[in-house]
Amino acid sequence: MKKLLLLSFLLPLLAVAQDKGIHFEHGTSWADVQAKAKAENKYIFMDCFTTWCGPCKFMSANIFPQEKVGSFMNDKYISVKVQMDQTAKDNEDVKNWYASAKEIEKNYSIRAYPTFLVFAPDGHIVDRQVGGAEADQFIERCQASLNPATQYYTQLDKFKKGQKDTAFLRQLAYLALDKYDQENAAEIARLYLSQQKDLYTPANLQFLGKFTQSSKDVGFDMFLHHADKVDKVLGAGKAADKVMEIVAKEDVYPQLMKKDGSAPDWAALETSLTAKYPAIAEELILKTKVQYYSYVKDANNAVTNIVAYMKKYGHKADPQALNEYAWTIFEKCNDMQCIEQALEWSKRSFKDAEIPAFMDTYANLLYKSGKKDDALAWEEKAMNKAAGDEKKNYETTLEKMKKGEKYWE
Known part of the structure; x- marks a missing residue:
């Protein structure tokens, strides 16, 4: 009761x-x-x-x-x-x-x-x-x-009733993209671009980068065939990055995960890409192989293709990629020459910003290579910069290092 x-x-x-x-x-x-x-x-x-x-x-x-x-x-x-x-x-x-x-x-x-x-x-x-x-x-x-x-639809209604000045169109195009209204975003962006006398300004190229989502969009031809002009404004490699993003989505990824579960025909894919996009085919194939073999947990092929990619295109890898590749090597590769290469990539990943996770990768590689004292020093630095669960994880790793434990495969 x-x-x-x-x-x-x-x-x-x-x-x-x-x-x-x-x-x-x-x-x-x-x-x-x-x-x-x-x-x-x-x-x-x-x-x-x-x-x-x-x-x-x-x-x-x-x-x-x-x-x-x-x-x-x-x-x-x-x-x-x-x-x-x-x-x-x-x-x-x-x-x-x-x-x-x-x-x-x-x-x-x-x-x-x-x-x-x-x-x-x-x-x-x-x-x-x-x-x-x-x-x-x-x-x-x-x-x-x-x-x-x-209000998005209130602004869109102004557009439909005739407001077409460039400042309004630019703002509304970004708003439509933010609101996931892809159809109107594309239409408004095209109208805005049609009113521009010079598409190779920083503002217009940044706009094009946002609204170039397929090989049929206006900006794709510029990024593909006028890469030098684009890179002069946006920075080296920016045009190729945009082209690879779109080509990967349209020509590569559909060939990877087949319904019958069979492996990709890499030779046929490379032949096809080389015929259509010779300037980026090799780099895109290598990057895709790294992604594919990492996804299917094929460690040997993942490591092989990471090393191949970094040997030829490593100068283009951003900090996130450098850290991811270095961590894969730590987990999956026991060859000391491979470890030494990954140490260089890892150190580059936090050259401009000491991100704890990237420093942790570097410390782990040092430890695996036998440089225990250096590893302890860097893991402690990573731990001191981290917070919450991340900090606790580094504390645990530090203790394992101090005890001389082997904690990888």
Whole structure:
């Protein structure tokens, strides 16, 4: 009896705790939500989610229930959740939204999750947000969604009604890209570029870099055939990097993971790439082999191709790549000549910024090469610069080094 009394006492408190976050409408329809928003003169916040989306679950479990989030949202919005996929476990409330969900997905080109749609009190769309966020950033985004100057669809409506000055087009193109509206982003970007007299300015090349996503885009020909002019403005190798990014996506990656599980035909792929893109074919094939063999956990081939890539193109590797390649060598290679090479790559990775993780890689390589005293000194430096779990991991590694343990394969 006491347990029942205690439970009955706690239930109102639990209800109060649950009400502190965003209040979402339940057992209602899209038409009902619109009518309520109009009657209360509030905006509509629509969480378009799927049952398989990790960031969607994070927002529901960690952000929406927060009191400060609820205090802001409940005062200004009528909020509703709309499940965009369909499962066998769906209840009647979810099923009643099936038709509306399909229409919303089609009308607003929802391609990523979570997508949050914002409607004015009269029901017309004014903004969209894509992706999860921490509480303060989420509130900031929702505050911006109330301001016509920062509402995406309000600005897009100005474009459709004839505003076409270059400053506006540039800003709107970036906004469309940020909002995952790829179709309008591409159209607005093309219009902006058509008004530019010189595409080889720093601002325009940076813009082109953002909006060149396929070999059919205007900028691809510039990056491919006028690399010298691009690199003169953006820096050495920038044109080739953009071309390789697109070629990898269109010509290489589709050939890697075959449905029958067979290995890629590297010879045929290299022949094809050399015919179309001779300037980048060899480098792209080597980089792709490193990625592929690392992914399928083929250590010998991964190491072989890392060494081959670094021998010819190592001067182009950025700090992140240098660290990744060096760490793979630490884990998978026991040849001392290979270890010595990786030490040089690793040291370069933190030449300009002493990143703890990169220094840890260097310390591990030193230890594996038999330079214990140097390894201890660098691992301690990495530990002192790190924080939280990262710091604890380096403390553990340091202890293993002091004991002379072998902790790799």
